[in-house]
Amino acid sequence: MxxxxxxxxxxxxxxxxxxxxxxxxxxxxxxxxxxxxxxxxxxxxxxxxxxxxxxxxxxxxxxxxxxxxxxxxxxxxxxxxxxxxxxxxxxxxxxxxxxxxxxxxxxxSYDKRDQYQVKSGYYVALRLKLKDLPSSSSPNIGWWKFFWNLSLPSKIKLFYWRAFSNILSTYLNLHQRKIPVAPSCPVVALLTRINISRWWGVN
Structure with missing residues (x-):
């Protein structure tokens, strides 16, 4: 520690x-x-x-x-x-x-039984991530409480929170964190080439 x-x-x-x-x-x-x-x-x-x-x-x-x-x-x-x-x-x-x-x-401290829970752990993590942002850019904490209480699978809630916080393991995020990968997604690049080929009538 x-x-x-x-x-x-x-x-x-x-x-x-x-x-x-x-x-x-x-x-x-x-x-x-x-x-x-x-x-x-x-x-x-x-x-x-x-x-x-x-x-x-x-x-x-x-x-x-x-x-x-x-x-x-x-x-x-x-x-x-x-x-x-x-x-x-x-x-x-x-x-x-x-x-x-x-x-x-x-x-x-965020559980009645004094035991760590993933839900409250992510709530604390969200507070830490947003503590340095200006108040105008911080989301409504009440909305997040509502969101965490929705009857959705935990993996969907987690994916939504990670996407909102921009911490998904995308190629761009990995590249910015010095992981040796290309900054652009190969799937997006492939779809772009396909669309260009269709636009110009190239097989």
């Missing part, structure tokens, strides 16, 4: 790291003993978008969740109320803690 892109990455390696970004954005920590999770730097609150506290850092910046849990495995409500905004404090105190000491665990 800490690997770098490097100075001359292949298309495959860039794709793997792009996928890693989606996992990071869609994941959050389920709190156990709180020893491995940073209060201000990790994603751990079940809140859309940031998954992090909104509160200004009143505690040391590298503080772990463990300092907010007492020896009985309960939240230190007084400490939390004094160092977090009301909304953050309420969110933290609602989080269940294990009855027995357990390690913190990474879970998928």
């Amino acid at each position: 800490d690997s770098k892109l490097g100075c001359n990455p292949s298309y495959m390696w860039r794709s793997i790291l792009w996928g890693r970004e989606g996992i990071e954005v869609g994941s959050r920590w389920r709190i156990g003993d709180g020893k491995n999770v940073s209060i201000y730097h990790h994603r751990w609150l079940p809140r859309p978008s940031t998954l992090k506290p909104f509160s200004p850092p009143l505690l040391p910046s590298q503080s772990k969740i463990a300092i907010l849990i007492d020896e009985n495995g309960c939240w230190k409500e007084h400490l939390i109320r004094n160092n977090f905004l009301e909304d953050d404090a309420d969110q933290i105190l609602k989080l269940p803690l294990p009855k027995k000491p357990l390690e913190d665990q990474l879970v998928w």
Whole structure:
């Protein structure tokens, strides 16, 4: 998870790291003993978008969740109320803690069972792909929610999304990603020659 892109990455390696970004954005920590999770730097609150506290850092910046849990495995409500905004404090105190000491665990934040689902994974990937586009060119996210809920085969939904995002493995896209293929599709070239031949009456 800490690997770098490097100075001359292949298309495959860039794709793997792009996928890693989606996992990071869609994941959050389920709190156990709180020893491995940073209060201000990790994603751990079940809140859309940031998954992090909104509160200004009143505690040391590298503080772990463990300092907010007492020896009985309960939240230190007084400490939390004094160092977090009301909304953050309420969110933290609602989080269940294990009855027995357990390690913190990474879970998928976009599923009720905390398990990764392809549907929500592609939703996160779509958000990442469109985050740098101007708002006028971004599609209606509500429409995409409607689209993913349609009773269509998953492979058709996936093909439509890939076509819309221009990430189909066409000859042009492969050529632009430095894959050694011709930039033009041979089928299109053949059909073009056939049409030209018919136009000029050449057999």
